[in-house]
Amino acid sequence: MTEPAWDLYQSLHAVLQTGSLSSAARRRGLTQPTLGRHIEALEQQLGAPLFLRSPRGLTPTDLAVGLGSHLDEMAAAAATALRDASGAADGHKGVVRLTVSEVVGVEVMPDVLTSFRRKHPDIDIELTLSNHNEDLTRREADIAVRMARPTQNSLVARKVGVLEFGFYATPDYLERCGVPQTFDDLDDHTLIGYDRREISVPGGLDIGRPITRDLFALRTDNDVAQLAALKAGFGIGACQHRVGRRSGLVQVLPGTFSFELETWIAMHENLKGVRRMRLMFDHLAETLTQVCAESRS
Numbered sequence: 631m632t633e634p635a636w637d638l639y640q641s642l643h644a645v646l647q648t649g650s651l652s653s654a655a656r657r658r659g660l661t662q663p664t665l666g667r668h669i670e671a672l673e674q675q676l677g678a679p680l681f682l683r684s685p686r687g688l689t690p691t692d693l694a695v696g697l698g699s700h701l702d703e704m705a706a707a708a709a710t711a712l713r714d715a716s717g718a719a720d721g722h723k724g725v726v727r728l729t730v731s732e733v734v735g736v737e738v739m740p741d742v743l744t745s746f747r748r749k750h751p752d753i754d755i756e757l758t759l760s761n762h763n764e765d766l767t768r769r770e771a772d773i774a775v776r777m778a779r780p781t782q783n784s785l786v787a788r789k790v791g792v793l794e795f796g797f798y799a800t801p802d803y804l805e806r807c808g809v810p811q812t813f814d815d816l817d818d819h820t821l822i823g824y825d826r827r828e829i830s831v832p833g834g835l836d837i838g839r840p841i842t843r844d845l846f847a848l849r850t851d852n853d854v855a856q857l858a859a860l861k862a863g864f865g866i867g868a869c870q871h872r873v874g875r876r877s878g879l880v881q882v883l884p885g886t887f888s889f890e891l892e893t894w895i896a897m898h899e900n901l902k903g904v905r906r907m908r909l910m911f912d913h914l915a916e917t918l919t920q921v922c923a924e925s926r927s
């Protein structure tokens with residue numbers, strides 16, 4: 631049996647990621663009939679179906695699902711090779727792929743990356759927003775900004791400070807609903823918090839009672855959605871001091887409730903000799919140190 635070409639596997643990977651032939655075709659820059667022929671050719675060469683077709687769309691078979699994790703690794707490796715090749719000729723050019731948390735990506739990184747781009751206009755940036763720690767040892771990203779100490783021995787890591795958090799609300803909300811003076815007063819207020827993902831903070835959080843999802847009137851595990859609701863005046867929620875002040879929010883229960891998260895920058899040790907990676911790493915260290923300093927209450 632002839633081994634299927636990587637091009638066919640790329641099309642399979644695109645369908646698994648997007649869920650449809652049309653979306654996969656757009657992602658790959660192909661026509662839908664061409665991508666469909668790729669899937670058919672791959673099924674013929676593998677001797678088994680990859681998808682069950684119905685009016686509701688495509689359902690991957692066990693074979694397709696089993697191939698999916700391998701294709702994720704292959705796609706990541708291919709993307710890494712392209713990033714490395716892009717900067718091979720000139721250390722001042724190429725691509726750097728960053729991964730940061732959702733709120734940091736939205737509230738902090740635009741200014742940080744804009745100042746970097748002005749200094750290094752030939753370095754392109756790929757930015758992933760995720761509260762999941764991407765695996766730097768597998769080069770899912772080149773550099774990560776993390777809210778906890780990296781534990782892998784193969785990483786170069788630097789602590790740049792801590793981000794401090796507190797309860798915040800809009801002035802309008804507090805005018806309408808009053809300003810809580812104690813944790814017990816929170817029973818009469820609208821709180822914003824998590825849904826399925828429990829809060830994980832070193833040392834834990836203490837508001838005088840267990841923190842469970844039923845405390846919250848708005849539950850979402852997307853931190854950006856929580857922050858957007860907070861800014862809209864939906865209720866009281868946790869927020870970085872720096873972000874709260876810049877957004878015109880008012881701290882609630884200052885001196886009573888707060889917590890902090892360490893902020894680290896990390897990259898694989900094999901990248902420390904790559905100039906564009908070092909330029910980004912050092913820029914992040916400088917700018918995020920200032921961001922952490924501004925987050926203090």
